[in-house]
Structure formats: structure tokens, C-alpha cells
Amino acid sequence: MFALRRVIPIVTALFAAAMTVSTSNDATVAFPGPPDLTLASWMWNNNTLNTGFPAGSSAFRLTFHPSIEFPVANISVAISTDNAYSLYFNGTLIGNALDWTKPNVWTINNVPSTGPWVFAILATNYFDASLNPAGIIASFRASNAALQAFYIWYTGQIAIPSVVWKAMFPVPDGFANPTFDDSAWPPAVLEAPYGGGPWGNLATPVPASLCI
Numbered sequence: 001m002f003a004l005r006r007v008i009p010i011v012t013a014l015f016a017a018a019m020t021v022s023t024s025n026d027a028t029v030a031f032p033g034p035p036d037l038t039l040a041s042w043m044w045n046n047n048t049l050n051t052g053f054p055a056g057s058s059a060f061r062l063t064f065h066p067s068i069e070f071p072v073a074n075i076s077v078a079i080s081t082d083n084a085y086s087l088y089f090n091g092t093l094i095g096n097a098l099d100w101t102k103p104n105v106w107t108i109n110n111v112p113s114t115g116p117w118v119f120a121i122l123a124t125n126y127f128d129a130s131l132n133p134a135g136i137i138a139s140f141r142a143s144n145a146a147l148q149a150f151y152i153w154y155t156g157q158i159a160i161p162s163v164v165w166k167a168m169f170p171v172p173d174g175f176a177n178p179t180f181d182d183s184a185w186p187p188a189v190l191e192a193p194y195g196g197g198p199w200g201n202l203a204t205p206v207p208a209s210l211c212i
């Protein structure tokens with residue numbers, strides 16, 4: 001079921017809406033709406049098995065160094081995980097969910113663009129009688145409305161080689177701490193682009209916020 005592909009880091013791009021940016025369809029990139037998942041890919045840990053993954057939890061981390069293009073940014077994360085996730089930003093729990101058919105968008109406002117942004121995900125594959133699919137798909141947008149500037153990046157695509165999702169199991173203590181050392185972690189493994197694998201197309205991600 002999973003033809004595991006070469007591990008590729010994420011797509012990162014900084015756009016300014018005032019500027020015409022050449023894309024695959026040569027359109028001008030407008031200041032973006034909420035992030036969507038259609039350009040992202042599913043990923044999991046390196047426990048590569050042909051028919052699925054064992055039940056259990058894995059830790060995922062991404063450290064992103066924004067270039068200082070805006071003083072603060074609002075970050076939005078669209079995400080779905082088969083089966084359950086908790087999403088952390090710099091050690092703070094941002095959101096969690098356990099139905100991959102209902103992706104959410106989580107928003108983190110007024111983030112200083114100095115210093116690294118550290119995203120961490122605790123993801124759990126539920127028990128099934130057999131090995132079963134497991135994956136995370138996510139898309140990120142960091143924007144400044146006043147400056148009409150934004151970054152967009154996705155699980156599974158290009159372009160800054162040093163920016164890569166890493167995945168580890170079993171889950172190490174303190175893995176969501178921004179200063180946790182993940183240098184020995186292997187990269188996450190790509191499974192399928194959006195629409196592929198056993199998941200198919202997903203519902204439009206729905207804005208959500210934690211009730212705590």
C-alpha cells in the first residue's frame with residue numbers, strides 16, 4: 001500500500017503579495033487564505049513496513065528559522081493525522097484531534113519572528129488487528145496582514161534542505177520542548193501526496209481552538 005518515496009524536506013517560500021510570483025500556473029500569488037492540504041504529503045516515521053504500521057505513538061519535530069521579513073506573524077496550521085495528534089508550538093500545546101477525516105486549522109497569533117519556530121507533533125496510530133495505515137499531513141502559513149507578506153510550507157515538499165521533519169519512536173520525554181536535541185533523529189518518511197494512500201481527498205480544514 002505504501003510505496004515509500006525518497007525523503008524530501010518541506011516546501012518553504014516567502015511571498016510578498018505586491019510582487020508577481022511565478023507559480024506552476026503563472027498566477028499572481030495573492031495574500032493567502034487559510035492553509036489547505038492539497039499540496040502537502042502524508043508522512044510517518046521510518047518504521048517502514050509494506051502494509052502499514054504498528055500501533056503506537058511517534059514524535060515529530062520541525063525547526064524553522066524564519067528570515068526576518070516581518071516583526072510578528074500569525075501562524076496557521078492545517079493538519080490531519082491518522083489516527084490522533086497533539087500539535088505543539090515551542091513547547092505549548094496548540095491543538096489536538098482524533099478524526100483524520102475532519103482536518104482542523106489551528107492559529108497561533110503574534111509570533112515574534114526572531115529565533116527558531118519549533119513545531120512538534122505527538123501522533124498515535126491506533127491498534128488494529130493487523131498493521132494499519134498511519135500518517136500526518138499538514139500545511140503551514142505564517143503571515144503578516146499589515147505587510148501582506150507570508151510564508152507557506154507543507155509536509156512533504158522541497159526546498160530548504162536543512163528544514164526537515166524528523167520522526168522518532170518510542171516518544172522521548174520532553175520531545176516538544178523547543179530546546180530538545182533531535183539531531184540524532186532520522187527524517188520522517190513520505191508516504192503519499194494528498195489524495196493518495198488509503199485516505200483520498202479530505203474535507204476542507206475547519207478552524208478550531210482548544211477549550212482549555
Ligand SMILES: *[C@@H]1O[C@H](CO)[C@@H](O)[C@H](O)[C@H]1NC(C)=O
Nearest residue numbers: 045046047048168184185186
Ligand atoms: C529508523 O531510525 C532509527 C534511529 O535512527 C534507526 O535505528 C533505524 O535503523 C531506522 N530504521 C529504518 C528502517 O531505517
Ligand SMILES: *[C@@H]1O[C@H](CO)[C@@H](O)[C@H](O)[C@H]1NC(C)=O
Nearest residue numbers: 090111112114115116178179
Ligand atoms: C522558540 O523557542 C526557541 C528555543 O527556545 C527560542 O529561541 C525562540 O525565541 C522561541 N520562539 C518563540 C516565537 O517563542
Ligand SMILES: *[C@@H]1O[C@H](CO)[C@@H](O)[C@H](O)[C@H]1NC(C)=O
Nearest residue numbers: 072073074109143144145146
Ligand atoms: C493576526 O490576526 C489578528 C486577528 O485576525 C489580526 O488582527 C492581526 O492583524 C494579525 N496579525 C498579523 C501579524 O497579521
